[in-house]
Structure formats: structure tokens, C-alpha cells
Amino acid sequence: MSDEKARPIIWARPPRSARGPQPALTLDRIARAAVALCDAEGPDALTMRRLAAELGTGTMSLYRYVQSKDDLIDLMVDLTFEEIDRPAHPDWRGGLHWLAHQIRARALRHPWAAQVDAPYFFLGPNGIEFLEYLYGIVDGIGLDIDEMMRAINLVYAYAEGAVRQELAAERRAAASGAGEEEWMRAHSAYVRSLMGTGRYPLMQRVMLEAEQPHMTPEENFEYGLQRVLDGIETWLPGSGTRKSG
Amino acid sequence: MSDEKARPIIWARPPRSARGPQPALTLDRIARAAVALCDAEGPDALTMRRLAAELGTGTMSLYRYVQSKDDLIDLMVDLTFEEIDRPAHPDWRGGLHWLAHQIRARALRHPWAAQVDAPYFFLGPNGIEFLEYLYGIVDGIGLDIDEMMRAINLVYAYAEGAVRQELAAERRAAASGAGEEEWMRAHSAYVRSLMGTGRYPLMQRVMLEAEQPHMTPEENFEYGLQRVLDGIETWLPGSGTRKSG
DNA sequence: CTCCAAATGGGTACGTAGTACGCAGTAATA
């Protein structure tokens, strides 16, 4: 999660030998409990002590299953790809559209997952299955593997970036909402003073606009997504004009 | 950095009264030292004790300036927007193109900044100045404020998402590179075993491709960016021609 | 059946975070 260290991939663990007591837990049970905890109370609630308590076991027992907390997070992130189903799509545009919305849905279900980076998530069983499926969407439409990668990466990049913005806005709204009187006062007074200077006329309009949004976050996401798909379409072979990248 | 708490905005602090000794430090000096530290040694190197040592002061002295480490991070993130210059652009496409590359350049300069989320960065002096400038790029081309927001958000979302992918790939490369023998062995053995199953033919092609990339990360970024700009162009009012070079 | 290697659960304790608290010193104001 934080920095780099030599750490063997958790999915490549050697099989258990037959001797010794049966483990009371499984990696799966641990990871699911951790996901549930983060979903319910946010990433800060995930401590090894707390998770152990949740599972009714000793703290250090968890380390019989994972080498480190980062291992655990790899597992958790992989789990978030499990629940995404994988329908067939008649055309690439429908497929990529669906993909983007799946990425968004996953991030809304598990906001904590959008904040960690698990650089090897695609090596987990669910991650790799998901990616293999993804490439299937743009397979067989006349793109070489390089072009397929670029199409996928583009949609992925947009979806992730957009949903991060959305989550940040959500956190802001939550912070200025219920309670937090003091913060609210300091915050709005400061913003008013900024706008009072007249140096930020465009931002002023933006903020006024943001107070009464006429578009849901999803509509907003959808708008950007359609632009991205349009952009891909102008470039895809057999779509008339093709531009150089 | 992590979770929500009522915390007044650091930029709205009341002015110092005249009494008492002059402060030995300034917020600016502290924030710059922190940025330098993170740039040089990564975010994990940033501890209050270390930063204080770097500044030749006592640890707790820092708390005369910031209320918390999160405060400090807000300042740091705002600082990363300072060095971005703000040229005029003759057309929106050039402006948005430039914007995306600035976002990328900033993230490459300060990789740590792409990992934290500072939901209020735009309230800092540099952040707000930057955003005001951004909106200027798409001002006066026949868009209402809502459409302007969407155009900016789209480019921003793509750029941030893409650069996060790029940074993750960079970290992966660094991890499998020099040293880390053990990790390398476990990793590649595992990947080979996965691919040996034959269940992931597309991923196999992707990974082979990734080993000899024929596109630099920047070219890849540029490709996606052009698609995004194309997408905006097809939608912009009065953009009869979609080809722009 | 006996014994031991290999695995288990988990308690204790260590190192390192962020930071609350309090105190001594200092400079402008009354």
C-alpha cells in the first residue's frame, strides 16, 4: 500500500503440508471480513487487532495467513473484482461503456479500494479473470494487441479518474453536512472572503453552479464517457476518418 | 489524508497578534521542506520528527504552525500547483492539451501527490489560481458554465487516471528491477504458471507486448489525450469539422 | 502405540507513528 519492499506474491503460496492442526480460518474468510469492515467503517477502521477481533481470533494469528497488511490489501482488492459479472457484448462500444460503469460501480461500492494502489491486483484470480474478459471485449474487431491495450487503458483511465473526483466531492459534501458546525462556519466564511476579492470570477460561477447541480454524478460520468467513446470511434478502423495518435 | 474530521481550513487562519517572539519558521518554509523530502525519499519518509530534524527544530514546534499532518499535506499539495506556468492559448484544444500535460508533469515531479487526496486543494492560493486559469481556457467559446465544467473535468479525469496507471507501472518496473532477486523469482514463476494454464490467451499477448513496449509512456498518454479531445470536438457547438491535426 | 516434525493459535513486547499537554522563555502592551 505504501512503499516498495521485496514481498512474494500472495497468490503464489506453496500448498500446505498435511501435518499440524487444521487452520481455523481461510484467506478468503479473512479477506471478506476485511472488505466488509472497510465498506462499513472506512479504511482507517481496518487494523489487524480490530480485524482479528471481528474474526474472533488473536491478532497475531492473522499472520499465519498473510505476511503483512499489504498482502491482505492485495487480497481485498482482488475480491472487489469478483462480484462483477461478465456478459457478452455485441459491439465494442457497448462493451467499453459497460466496463466504465462497472469500474464506477465497484468504486462506489468500495470507496477505500479507489484510494489504495495495488500495483499487482491483476495477478489475483479475480483480477486476471476480469482483465482477460476485458480484452475479449475489444478482441476481433481488427485491432492489434497494442491498439486493444490503448483502448482499454483509455477507458480505464477516464473511469478511474472520474470516479475519484466523484468520491472526493462526496467526501466534501459529507464533511460540510450534518454536524461539523465549526468547520462549516470557517469554511464558508473563507470561501466568501475569497470570492469577495473578485479575483476569481469563473470559480465563483462554478461554485454557484455546484450548489444546485442539475446533473447527477452518474449523468456527469456518462457525459464524459460518451465523449471518450466518441473519440475512440473517430479513430477506429472502418469508422471513416482515422487519425494518427 | 486519511479520514474525515472537523478541521478548519489552514488557509483561513487568523492573523498573528503582535505579541510574543517572532516565529522562527514560516508555513511556506515548512511546506517546501516537506515537499522536498517527499520528492527525494517518498511519502513514507515524511514524519513530523524527520521533518523537524530537517528544519533544525523540535518536533512539536511544527504544531505551532500546522494543526495536524493533514494540514501540512494540504499545504504541500497546493504548493505543487505553484510552479505550473499559465500561458495564454489561442484555442481550447491547445489549452486542454496543455492542461493534460501539465497534470502529468506535476504527477511525475511529485508522485506522492498523486497518491494522497486533498479534497480541498483548490481552496489554497495556488490551487484556486490554477483552477481559475483553467476555466479561462474554455471561457468564451460558447459554452455555459456547466459545459465548461464538464470539459475541464473530463480532461482532468483522464489525465489523472492515466498518470496513475503510469506511476503504478513505474513502481512495478522498479520492484522487479535491480536487487529483489527473491521477489523476481517468485513473481515470474507464478506468472509463467498462470500463463501455462492457457486460460488467459489475451493477457498472455498483453504481457508479451508489455515486455517490449514500442511506445513511450508519454506517447501512450498523448494517444489517449487526442482521443479525449476528439470526443470533445465532436460534441462542441459549431465544430463542423472534426479533423484538426 | 510412541514419538517427533511441522504446523497451529496467540500472548508479550518492541519500534515508530501522530500528537496532547505543560512549562519556560520572550516580546509587545498596559
Next chain:
DNA sequence: TATTACTGCGTACTACGTACCCATTTGGAG
């Protein structure tokens, strides 16, 4: 000069990840 509002900062508390150790359990070897 006394007061007051600051300052730097040492001490200490809480909470975290996790290294280390050991008693316990189990399956297989003799």
C-alpha cells in the same frame, strides 16, 4: 515594571504493524 499573548520544545500517551516465542495440536514414521 507587570501583564499578556505568544514562542520553542521535552515528555509522555495512544495506537499501529509485527517480530519473537512458546505451548498446543496433528499426521506420519518407527
